[in-house]
Amino acid sequence: MDSDQMHPLAMSGKDPSMLRGDPIPKERYFSKEFMDLEWEHLWKKIWHIAGREQQLEEPGDFIVHDFMRESVIIAKQNDGSLKGFYNSCGHRAARLVWDNSSLDSFFCPYHGWKWGLDGVLEDCPDRDDYPQGDPVGKLTLKEVRVDTWAGLVWYTMDAEAPELEEYLEPTVELYKNHQFEKTVRVNWWRTALDGNWKFWSDNFNESYHTRTVHPQVPPIIDQDHFTSRYEMFPMGHNRIIQMGRPSLRDRLPDGDSHPFDDLLRTWDIDPDSYPDFETKALQGWLDLKKAKKSLWKEKGYLHYENLNDEELTESPFQVIFPNIAIAPGADSFLVWRWEPHPTDPEKCFFDQWTMAYPVEGMEEFVNRTAINTLELSEAELDLREYDDGRGISEYSDQVVAQDMQLIAGQTLGWRSQGYPEPYMAAQETRVRRFHEVLNDYINGEPPGRK
Numbered sequence: 001m002d003s004d005q006m007h008p009l010a011m012s013g014k015d016p017s018m019l020r021g022d023p024i025p026k027e028r029y030f031s032k033e034f035m036d037l038e039w040e041h042l043w044k045k046i047w048h049i050a051g052r053e054q055q056l057e058e059p060g061d062f063i064v065h066d067f068m069r070e071s072v073i074i075a076k077q078n079d080g081s082l083k084g085f086y087n088s089c090g091h092r093a094a095r096l097v098w099d100n101s102s103l104d105s106f107f108c109p110y111h112g113w114k115w116g117l118d119g120v121l122e123d124c125p126d127r128d129d130y131p132q133g134d135p136v137g138k139l140t141l142k143e144v145r146v147d148t149w150a151g152l153v154w155y156t157m158d159a160e161a162p163e164l165e166e167y168l169e170p171t172v173e174l175y176k177n178h179q180f181e182k183t184v185r186v187n188w189w190r191t192a193l194d195g196n197w198k199f200w201s202d203n204f205n206e207s208y209h210t211r212t213v214h215p216q217v218p219p220i221i222d223q224d225h226f227t228s229r230y231e232m233f234p235m236g237h238n239r240i241i242q243m244g245r246p247s248l249r250d251r252l253p254d255g256d257s258h259p260f261d262d263l264l265r266t267w268d269i270d271p272d273s274y275p276d277f278e279t280k281a282l283q284g285w286l287d288l289k290k291a292k293k294s295l296w297k298e299k300g301y302l303h304y305e306n307l308n309d310e311e312l313t314e315s316p317f318q319v320i321f322p323n324i325a326i327a328p329g330a331d332s333f334l335v336w337r338w339e340p341h342p343t344d345p346e347k348c349f350f351d352q353w354t355m356a357y358p359v360e361g362m363e364e365f366v367n368r369t370a371i372n373t374l375e376l377s378e379a380e381l382d383l384r385e386y387d388d389g390r391g392i393s394e395y396s397d398q399v400v401a402q403d404m405q406l407i408a409g410q411t412l413g414w415r416s417q418g419y420p421e422p423y424m425a426a427q428e429t430r431v432r433r434f435h436e437v438l439n440d441y442i443n444g445e446p447p448g449r450k
């Protein structure tokens, strides 16, 4: 695909000469000092995802998002708006709530101060015992800024951060044809892992590893770097658009059942009508677009209504700097989020949220790169310890479970005296870009600030 389809704000994500070429010192993967710099200059500045809007339906519903040693509450107000607060009592700092729930007010377990949903102190014992003045109606919990996009609830601790839409630029515009708010979270999975959080930023910023680590993917999503489009945006976000057809370099042995055949059949196309594999991959892919455009309504794929040719079949994958990835496909919206451990630079947490669109008559969902079906209904949080893979055995069919197997080895490798610096291919340019934007934050010069 040629570059004239690139977004006007995008730099080519295949061209390392667009970048400064900063060194990527390996200490950033295990140094406590670098972890402290990240807290100060990165995590306090960015927009975080707290959860999904569906978790905040009624006034009083709230999400607690713990991030390193910080914790925030995002609460639905009586007027339907959202407000966010630090989860620390204004009396003497006790943590107010520990988990997502629904309450009329926040009652501090220490001395019984009662904070309203709007963060204003509603009541406290012995109100007349304050020589400096009655705190009721006067003191408020300290706020964080809250906004929403894609059915997701976001917040930032930084009063100076750009507005969410500007921070995400041009993400909101890129996916305006999708209806993310209508999706159902069919899988809500969080795993604690041994390894620095940037493992995931690096891993998700290249597809060079896919053939080795995820051999099941190329037959269904073309992994060839020369047929894919790579974009790097000014705010630090990177994306790749891969074609939703088999890679011609990853032909399965003749006679093997092919997952692309099943996809064609779903859309009433006979996979045996093509003379050879190449024609099926290339012409079948075009026929698939046509079939989806003419049959979406009658087959109940109402969320296809505004999707264009590219969006109907291709596989976009975007890293939202620094710790979120999204895959906004035609049939699903996957969100991954990875977060540092509060104190140990060699531990992290990893979340996968699989969101699927409801299709009439469909009760199960299976992601195109996975095997196991998932019930098409809202899932509960499933917390896991990785434990050398034993803790996530039910998820072993998921692509990211294959990535998880690599963290332990790379974590040791980063500490080895034998490893000096990465030596990267052009198709790993987005990895380099990630580190340069990280350096900008650490140096107090994040993009998009005056």
Ligand code: FES
Pocket (backbone or CB within 6 Å): 089, 090, 091, 092, 093, 094, 108, 109, 110, 111, 112, 113
């Ligand atoms: S710390 Fe909350 S009431 Fe005292």
Ligand SMILES: [Fe+2]
Pocket (backbone or CB within 6 Å): 203, 209, 210, 213, 214, 399, 400, 403
């Ligand atoms: Fe991977």
